[in-house]
Amino acid sequence: ETGVTQSPTHLIKTRGQQVTLRCSSQSGHNTVSWYQQALGQGPQFIFQYYREEENGRGNFPPRFSGLQFPNYSSELNVNALELDDSALYLCASSPNFREQFFGPGTRLTVL
């Protein structure tokens, strides 16, 4: 059974650019959540997708948007990047809205 995978592993962008991060859910999981983890902090919830619809959103501006595809994979898009967007972005999939299983993350650096 393949776990949650994310791509790319690392990414460097400049302020004002746009970025797309990708996530493949664990087999059998229909829910995907995205988190932002700044250095030295716990993950902060961005949003969740269930059956291709947004199912909840944290305290993040609209320039953070997402998609979930029929195969339950997902994308996180961030527009107009700011320096504070530099963080580890984590994707987590779930089979039952209870346990969440995380991918290895994408390290985004904004210069």
Added chain:
Amino acid sequence: GQQLNQSPQSMFIQEGEDVSMNCTSSSIFNTWLWYKQDPGEGPVLLIALYKAGELTSNGRLTAQFGITRKDSFLNISASIPSDVGIYFCAGPDYGQNFVFGPGTRLSVLP
């Protein structure tokens, strides 16, 4: 939203010692999850708790769901070097969305 606090923030222990850490919330939770995160990697689920008073073990790890439903505890027995990492507690904020504590950083000295 709900807030989680974890204590201690960090701890240094000798290999072979037992470890205790806890997590408290400002409101009642119906689920507690404990994760471990190694540097540069995603959190790994250790233990999930669903009922007040529940005590669950996973090898050398034991976690308990507090009776008040506002706290949870994680114990590690006979620590080994690979226990080094950051331990996070997490619980549902609204709906099925989870809030994480700030973490307890564990260092194991040989």
